Amino acid sequence: MSKTSIAQPAKKAKKTQELNAVSPVANVIMHIAFILICMTVLVPLWVIVVASLTPEMELIEEGYKFYAKSLTPEAYGFLFREGSIIFTAYKNTIIATLVGMALSVVSISLYAYPLSRKEFRFRRFFTFVSFFTMLFNAGVVPFYFVSRQILKIDNSLFALFLPLSFSAYWVIVMRTFYTSNVPDGVIESARIDGASEWRTFIQIVLPLAKPGLATVALFSAIGIWNNFFNCMLLVDTAEHYNLQYMIYSTLSNARFLSEMATQVSSLGETIARLPTNAFRMAMAGVTMGPIILAYPFFQKYFVSGITLGAIKG
Amino acid sequence: MAKKKALNIKQRGSFRADLAYLSMLLPGLAFMFCFNYLPMPAIIMAFKRYGLAPVPKDFPIQNPFIYSLFVENPWVGLQNFQFLIRTPSMGDYVRNTVGYNLIFMVVGTVVAVAIAIGVNELRNRLAAKFYHTVIFLPYFLSWIIASYVVYAFLSTNGIMNNLLVSFGGATVDWYRTPRYWPFILIFANVWKHSGYSSILYLSTLTGFDQEVYESAAIDGATKWQQIRYITVPLLTPMIVLLQILAVGRIFGSEFDMFYSLPNGSGPLAKVTTTIDVFVYNALRTGAQLGLPSAASFFQAVVGFVLVLTTNFIVRRFDADMALF
Numbered sequence: 301m302s303k304t305s306i307a308q309p310a311k312k313a314k315k316t317q318e319l320n321a322v323s324p325v326a327n328v329i330m331h332i333a334f335i336l337i338c339m340t341v342l343v344p345l346w347v348i349v350v351a352s353l354t355p356e357m358e359l360i361e362e363g364y365k366f367y368a369k370s371l372t373p374e375a376y377g378f379l380f381r382e383g384s385i386i387f388t389a390y391k392n393t394i395i396a397t398l399v400g401m402a403l404s405v406v407s408i409s410l411y412a413y414p415l416s417r418k419e420f421r422f423r424r425f426f427t428f429v430s431f432f433t434m435l436f437n438a439g440v441v442p443f444y445f446v447s448r449q450i451l452k453i454d455n456s457l458f459a460l461f462l463p464l465s466f467s468a469y470w471v472i473v474m475r476t477f478y479t480s481n482v483p484d485g486v487i488e489s490a491r492i493d494g495a496s497e498w499r500t501f502i503q504i505v506l507p508l509a510k511p512g513l514a515t516v517a518l519f520s521a522i523g524i525w526n527n528f529f530n531c532m533l534l535v536d537t538a539e540h541y542n543l544q545y546m547i548y549s550t551l552s553n554a555r556f557l558s559e560m561a562t563q564v565s566s567l568g569e570t571i572a573r574l575p576t577n578a579f580r581m582a583m584a585g586v587t588m589g590p591i592i593l594a595y596p597f598f599q600k601y602f603v604s605g606i607t608l609g610a611i612k613g
Numbered sequence: 614m615a616k617k618k619a620l621n622i623k624q625r626g627s628f629r630a631d632l633a634y635l636s637m638l639l640p641g642l643a644f645m646f647c648f649n650y651l652p653m654p655a656i657i658m659a660f661k662r663y664g665l666a667p668v669p670k671d672f673p674i675q676n677p678f679i680y681s682l683f684v685e686n687p688w689v690g691l692q693n694f695q696f697l698i699r700t701p702s703m704g705d706y707v708r709n710t711v712g713y714n715l716i717f718m719v720v721g722t723v724v725a726v727a728i729a730i731g732v733n734e735l736r737n738r739l740a741a742k743f744y745h746t747v748i749f750l751p752y753f754l755s756w757i758i759a760s761y762v763v764y765a766f767l768s769t770n771g772i773m774n775n776l777l778v779s780f781g782g783a784t785v786d787w788y789r790t791p792r793y794w795p796f797i798l799i800f801a802n803v804w805k806h807s808g809y810s811s812i813l814y815l816s817t818l819t820g821f822d823q824e825v826y827e828s829a830a831i832d833g834a835t836k837w838q839q840i841r842y843i844t845v846p847l848l849t850p851m852i853v854l855l856q857i858l859a860v861g862r863i864f865g866s867e868f869d870m871f872y873s874l875p876n877g878s879g880p881l882a883k884v885t886t887t888i889d890v891f892v893y894n895a896l897r898t899g900a901q902l903g904l905p906s907a908a909s910f911f912q913a914v915v916g917f918v919l920v921l922t923t924n925f926i927v928r929r930f931d932a933d934m935a936l937f
Contacts, residue, residue: 363770
């Protein structure tokens with residue numbers, strides 16, 4: 301073996317790589333294992349979509365299944381017809397996500413830039429100010445009281461995005477991104493040309509940092525879209541609910557309803573007309589829909605964001 | 614030469630540049646002030662008997678919360694903590710919190726490392742990419758969506774019961790049977806997070822020089838030996854780093870998961886309530902604020918001490934692996 305590779309150095313790499321690949325049996329076993337793992341992701345999503353399209357009577361009689369005898373968009377129609385609260389929740393979530401995402405990108409990209417500049421005199425101090433928030437967190441109770449009693453962001457859309465906009469973790473990621481993707485020379489030459497720090501940042505640094513900004517924007521958007529806790533903690537008014545909290549309360553309430561329905565037969569009739577089961581799954585469908593549709597297109601930013609965060613800066 | 618020039622410019626613009634940089638920090642500082650630093654003094658609530666009192670006219674800050682907490686409310690020492698310890702089932706909550714975290718750390722790490730190695734070793738790169746993309750997806754779905762999935766599978770007319778019946782078994786009332794829930798929670802947690810952590814491990818693997826594997830193969834190392842003696846040691850710094858972070862959070866928990874998956878079912882509380890869930894429930898019931906503030910204080914301080922300690926230990930062991 302070593303003889304041939306010395307004799308044919310050009311083929312060496314490929315040969316050893318082939319030799320070094322896993323055996324065909326192991327390869328097949330790995331494929332089977334991965335397919336099974338992927339099923340645990342894809343099958344549940346499939347079940348939700350099928351259930352949301354199944355006629356309510358079929359769901360009540362036969363329960364949740366992997367397939368439906370007939371399909372109907374009734375639950376989705378019901379969602380749009382009856383669902384003024386759903387619409388409000390959807391609107392709130394979209395507004396909170398967009399505004400919060402914009403605030404994240406602005407505040408994080410701005411905070412991280414001075415921390416990446418060696419000539420900034422207070423660099424270490426302000427790095428510590430942000431890093432400390434990752435080490436020590438005052439906890440839920442102080443956050444609850446400060447938000448409600450001092451900042452007074454409760455029962456408003458602010459509660460849905462302001463506490464989630466800034467993150468020291470993404471500051472560190474963004475700082476790493478600047479130091480590794482924006483060459484020092486570019487910034488130096490801009491300064492020699494007489495550009496101010498703000499001008500250098502906006503016209504030179506930001507365009508070079510676009511992939512990093514996209515990553516921050518996406519993670520922040522997902523975080524706000526999926527947030528449930530802050531809404532539950534700080535919002536009591538139904539007109540300010542976000543989607544996650546809305547569908548959470550519907551799941552617990554509808555479960556309560558269907559339990560009632562089995563106990564009280566007279567109530568069962570009214571419940572049957574309301575497509576509770578399919579309706580719930582349709583709400584889950586519209587809540588996760590945008591994320592699943594967007595996910596394949598942005599996956600590389602997600603991966604790069606996580607990878608960047610792993611680099612110690 | 615260039616260095617001298619840069620130095621000159623730095624000196625010339627130094628004060629003005631620092632001012633500009635400081636102005637860039639302002640939005641971030643505002644956020645951290647409001648949501649990180651402002652709540653910190655309020656942790657003294659754990660040592661006080663809290664009650665909202667009206668602010669006298671001559672008090673400089675016209676805010677009932679600030680006035681009550683810092684002026685009016687009496688110190689009670691460790692009384693809140695004593696009540697906390699005497700809370701019935703507090704032991705269960707602590708056991709659930711720490712126990713689940715330890716299991717998640719072990720099972721989660723094993724699964725994520727296995728996925729990373731598997732994705733790295735698969736011959737068909739396209740398939741590997743597809744698998745990994747799918748496994749990563751649950752990370753982006755909320756726990757509320759996950760609780761819908763769990764409901765569709767485990768409710769009385771859910772998929773699991775339908776399958777049990779079609780195989781001739783009896784139905785199980787999953788939401789009232791606590792003994793299955795540790796497994797359900799572990800499965801759900803690994804399901805949601807293994808994609809994320811495997812990316813961290815995979816990024817370490819793909820950045821690594823393949824020649825080491827090649828020369829190991831030439832020397833006759835089997836694939837298994839390569840994984841055992843090259844890949845796993847290579848991943849160890851990342852594994853250690855993630856465990857440091859996890860140990861720091863050992864008294865915390867993923868609230869959304871523990872709160873939403875059991876769907877508020879009373880019989881499951883014993884095996885699904887963590888300290889976080891207890892704090893939330895106590896806070897919203899509002900009867901005795903001393904309990905949640907004491908529990909919250911405990912989590913914050915112990916978490917902080919734990920991160921510093923584990924980092925110190927790791928630094929003594931291998932400075933490169935430490936977080937800071």
